[in-house]
Amino acid sequence: MADGKWTERLSKSALIFGIAAPLVAMAGVTLARYDMIGKLAGFSGILAGALIAIVAIITGAIALALAFRNGGSKKAALFGLLVALIYISFLGSRAAAGGDVPAIHDISTDLASPPQFVSLPLRADNLAGVDTVENWRAIHAKGYPDLQSITIAKPVAAVIADAERIAQELGWNVAVADPATGHFEATASVSYIRFKDDVVLRVVPTEDGASSIVDMRSVSRVGVSDLGVNAKRVRSFLDRLAKVSD
Secondary structure (H helix, E strand, C coil), rough: CCHHHHHHHHHHHHHHHHHHHHHHHHHHHHHHHHCCHHHHHHHHHHHHHHHHHHHHHHHHHHHHHHHHHHHCCCCCHHHHHHHHHHHHHHHHHHHHHCCCCCCEEEEECCCCCCHHHHHCCCCCCCCCCCHHHHHHHEEEEEEEECCCCECCCCCCCHHHHHHHHHHHHHHHHHHEEECCCCCEEEEEEECCCEEEEEEEEEECCCCCCCCCEEEEEEEECCCCCCCCCCHHHHHHHHHHHHHHHC
């Protein structure tokens, strides 16, 4: 009889923990999305949900073992266990997707002289995780050797106009779009939680003035690793910018 009560209690606990795991995570990221709490605090909700899911898995496994040995309903334990496993699997897939990228958050097509922010402030701890500029350059060069300046067969003013239009189509907040200086800055929002990444473009004319050399930089405001998001942004934006000229 006592074993039956323990089985029932553990099954209900597994169900509660299993359902609570994604709910806690969703609450955290939603509050952070609307800036009711900090972005990293909201992200911590995902980790809290993972811990709760692990408890659900352990509790559900014990409940199922007791149910198979002593009899009793397995539905609550199975459902809680299933929800927890789905949640943990989802987190694992996200981690695996960014597991082979370097743990940096500042991405540039020019490592020797990255485009500089003028309107948007560069985060004070921008060397977090790398310590020195030299380390950042070495890690960046090894992880993203394909990121280079591009040349577009348009004058500087036209390239800046194209960049502003593309940014607006992407939903970025444009801070500066100056065709006279070839300077462009904007802020992009990332994922459901709306992490903020700042972008700067430096556009300079070629010697004949008929074409433009474009460099781009994208920097996450928080965190150490960006899971490859900034590099993807640089690649896709420059590819789109170049195709406008085709």
